[in-house]
Amino acid sequence: MGRGLERRNIFKTKEDKEDLLSRLAVGLEATHSQCMAWAILSNHYHLLIRVSTIALSQIMSQVLSGYATQYNHRHRRVGYVFQNRYKSILCDEEAYFLEIVRYIHINPLKAKIVKTLSDLDRYRWTGHAGLMGHHIREWQARDEVLSRFGRRIDAGRRHYRAFINDGLHSPAAIDFEGGGLIRSYGGWQNIREKRAHHEARIGDERILGESRFVEQALKEDELQIEAQSRLKRSGWTLEKLIKDVCQSYGVPPEYITHKGRVNALSTAKALICYWGTTKLGISSTEISIRLTISQPAVSQASKRGLRFCLDNEIEMEVN
Numbered sequence: 001m002g003r004g005l006e007r008r009n010i011f012k013t014k015e016d017k018e019d020l021l022s023r024l025a026v027g028l029e030a031t032h033s034q035c036m037a038w039a040i041l042s043n044h045y046h047l048l049i050r051v052s053t054i055a056l057s058q059i060m061s062q063v064l065s066g067y068a069t070q071y072n073h074r075h076r077r078v079g080y081v082f083q084n085r086y087k088s089i090l091c092d093e094e095a096y097f098l099e100i101v102r103y104i105h106i107n108p109l110k111a112k113i114v115k116t117l118s119d120l121d122r123y124r125w126t127g128h129a130g131l132m133g134h135h136i137r138e139w140q141a142r143d144e145v146l147s148r149f150g151r152r153i154d155a156g157r158r159h160y161r162a163f164i165n166d167g168l169h170s171p172a173a174i175d176f177e178g179g180g181l182i183r184s185y186g187g188w189q190n191i192r193e194k195r196a197h198h199e200a201r202i203g204d205e206r207i208l209g210e211s212r213f214v215e216q217a218l219k220e221d222e223l224q225i226e227a228q229s230r231l232k233r234s235g236w237t238l239e240k241l242i243k244d245v246c247q248s249y250g251v252p253p254e255y256i257t258h259k260g261r262v263n264a265l266s267t268a269k270a271l272i273c274y275w276g277t278t279k280l281g282i283s284s285t286e287i288s289i290r291l292t293i294s295q296p297a298v299s300q301a302s303k304r305g306l307r308f309c310l311d312n313e314i315e316m317e318v319n
């Protein structure tokens with residue numbers, strides 16, 4: 001979930017909301033990810049995403065940075081749009097999937113934007129309407145949700161709606177908004193207590209699940225960090241990456257700061273931005289300075305690099 005800066009309204013118009021959703025659709029397709037549930041309110045959004053092998057940050061950075069730029073342009077303003085980084089919770093699907101779907105989809109009712117469940121059935125700014133057969137978004141994984149409630153779509157919808165209705169009369173069993181910084185836990189004593197109840201953190205990301213799930217998530221994060229560390233220990237730097245990519249695509253390294261849409265140069269920049277941030281853990285600031293481009297341009301180039309790797313089935317060669 002993410003909020004507007006100082007809790008301001010950041011989805012003021014239909015155009016604003018459609019802009020965010022269209023960017024989300026592109027991000028999901030490019031990363032082979034799925035959105036199971038979603039809701040957009042006036043000053044915040046909720047998304048339930050099943051990621052593939054691509055990190056959630058790769059989707060969200062591109063969606064949110066692009067939205068913020070266009071939002072400022074549409075509303076003739078400058079400055080930040082979102083409040084800090086989005087909050088995220090990594091969840092064990094089997095244990096929490098349905099509860100999160102319900103939690104997200106009843107947000108407009110809880111916020112009193114709509115008055116009744118019948119109103120929610122046709123409220124176009126949540127995935128609930130799509131599950132009920134209205135305002136369908138093709139990128140929403142509707143079958144993934146409805147199949148949990150019945151084999152036939154009509155039975156699935158009926159049982160799903162009853163499940164949603166049940167949630168209106170009882171508080172959520174779990175706080176699904178508790179992402180964000182560690183200080184939101186209220187100190188290290190509370191962190192230890194959370195760990196005892198199968199909760200942990202990867203950076204700012206909260207993890208919810210049984211012990212085995214939590215341990216596996218932490219292990220995968222450690223492996224990713226260790227992989228970056230190994231590459232750096234073996235001599236991989238930004239300069240080495242630039243030299244290696246340029247050699248592979250026939251681009252003189254001194255041309256890497258040149259402007260232009262030459263195919264080989266554009267591809268080389270895209271791969272440097274993508275592999276530099278994801279494989280070597282180099283900051284977008286450092287890359288932007290070296291390539292003499294803006295940080296948003298690094299984000300866009302990284303997106304192109306990701307798409308190029310997926311389309312051509314290539315990986316960074318580290319020999």
